[in-house]
Amino acid sequence: MSIETELKQILEELRRYFEFQKSLGLEGMILEKNLEREDHVKISIQEIPEPKTQASEDTISANVQLNIFDSRSKGLTLEEIREEIGDCTRCKLHEGRTNIVFGEGNPKARLVFVGEGPGRDEDLQGKPFVGRAGQLLSRIIDAMGLKRSDVYICNVVKCRPPSNRSPEPDEIGTCVQFLFKQLMAINPEIIVCLGSIAARSVLNTKVKLGDLRGKFHNYGTSKLMVTYHPAALLRNPGFKKPLWDDMQVVMNELGISRSGD
Ligand code: SF4
Numbered sequence: 001m002s003i004e005t006e007l008k009q010i011l012e013e014l015r016r017y018f019e020f021q022k023s024l025g026l027e028g029m030i031l032e033k034n035l036e037r038e039d040h041v042k043i044s045i046q047e048i049p050e051p052k053t054q055a056s057e058d059t060i061s062a063n064v065q066l067n068i069f070d071s072r073s074k075g076l077t078l079e080e081i082r083e084e085i086g087d088c089t090r091c092k093l094h095e096g097r098t099n100i101v102f103g104e105g106n107p108k109a110r111l112v113f114v115g116e117g118p119g120r121d122e123d124l125q126g127k128p129f130v131g132r133a134g135q136l137l138s139r140i141i142d143a144m145g146l147k148r149s150d151v152y153i154c155n156v157v158k159c160r161p162p163s164n165r166s167p168e169p170d171e172i173g174t175c176v177q178f179l180f181k182q183l184m185a186i187n188p189e190i191i192v193c194l195g196s197i198a199a200r201s202v203l204n205t206k207v208k209l210g211d212l213r214g215k216f217h218n219y220g221t222s223k224l225m226v227t228y229h230p231a232a233l234l235r236n237p238g239f240k241k242p243l244w245d246d247m248q249v250v251m252n253e254l255g256i257s258r259s260g261d
Pocket of ligand 1: 085088090091092094100157158159
């Protein structure tokens with residue numbers, strides 16, 4: 001990639017990052033220059049142009065984002081990221097949690113599943129996807145010819161939202177940095193976002209799930225597939241076929257032969 005292309009990509013990622021911050025309610029940002037001068041730069045979020053809405057253009061590069069915003073996160077291991085989270089109180093979700101649900105699985109997984117956030121069972125056990133929806137995810141993984149220990153499973157937010165509500169933008173905005181770092185540490189070939197909250201948070205888009213699923217999106221060096229959350233299948237079995245279609249695309253990419261339908 002030429003320097004000019006790379007610079008354009010970085011500027012585009014910056015624009016999307018600030019747009020994301022704006023959507024979370026941020027009105028301005030003070031950047032402190034690391035120079036001997038005392039000046040500060042105020043960046044007006046209002047000047048950022050409207051984002052494009054085309055799904056294929058709403059992808060984001062985890063590598064570029066992390067390189068820009070936290071160069072220290074380069075090369076962190078999953079253990080170091082968990083250590084960084086600590087006994088986190090960075091957002092209000094800490095108030096009702098029993099356990100932080102960091103994620104589990106193969107740290108060198110070729111395939112990572114990303115959900116929305118822990119539910120009651122996950123909160124109690126400190127493990128992702130162990131309730132009814134989690135058991136269904138285990139069956140999906142099994143039908144793909146894989147074991148749970150082959151893949152890595154985590155969520156956008158690490159603490160259970162009260163009454164199983166969806167995580168709010170400020171909570172996602174605070175916690176998603178750790179997901180980005182996990183994805184950076186694992187560097188999987190494929191990321192599967194389960195449900196619209198995971199897809200929208202990771203891709204930083206407002207595009208509907210139906211328009212995102214069924215095809216790969218670029219995400220750094222990984223490919224990203226969006227599909228339905230297993231909990232949605234429990235409510236609506238009609239989602240089973242499209243989800244399985246999505247998983248077959250993933251299996252083909254990974255070179256796994258089909259073992260179930
Ligand atoms: S959800 Fe994330 S940011 Fe919020 S308290 Fe839990 S670990 Fe911290």
